[in-house]
Amino acid sequence: MIKLLFFGRLGDFAEGVSASIDATEGLTPATVRDALAADHPALVAELSQPQVLISLNQMIVGWDQPIFDGAELAFLPPVTGG
């Protein structure tokens, strides 16, 4: 299983999205995003914004990073702390 996390405003768009997905061959953040497109087009439009960062097991990665079983994949909009 891959755990999915959507932070900040992305969380509002991700309502109804499953919190985890099955691990499959060739999975990357880009394929996860594309798989959401049919049911969650507004979310995918937000995820496609250039400022959105992706982390895999809490490390920033690119859209083509391979994802393996047991990973935690998070989508991070621009941060606004402090």
Added chain:
Amino acid sequence: MNSTIRIQNHDFDLGAEYQLLRQLESAVGAVVTFAGLVRDLEKNTSINSLTLQHYPGMTESLLQEIVDQAEARWDLIGITVIHRVGELLPSDQIVFVGVASQHRADAFEAAQFVMDYLKTKATFWKKVDQNGQQHWIESKDSDQTASDRWSADD
């Protein structure tokens, strides 16, 4: 160097944090502290409350990276970073950065560096409630500019 990083719901005591930094070593000759508060206005409209979300685990790692970079860059004795999460009200304290060093320039610069990097790199997100309507705060270009100047010096 002594570093303390805390993410917490409850408030912090600026005086107590200052005393801890002051008493780290007898070599401490300067302590710079910064406290960030919740403003009552967001885009000229008053707010009822502000809620801070973060990414547990990753936030602590990112703050530690920022502190490590400050330690590598300046001559420091101690750094404390405290960031609150959860629901806060106008004038509540949000964030504390305190830096102890032998000489003031190191403490001043490192404190500003830590805050500038925290604002653009640490995984916190703010949501405000204005007249019962909740919305997420947008990131500011001015924060990115403040953060970028530290890497432009290299």
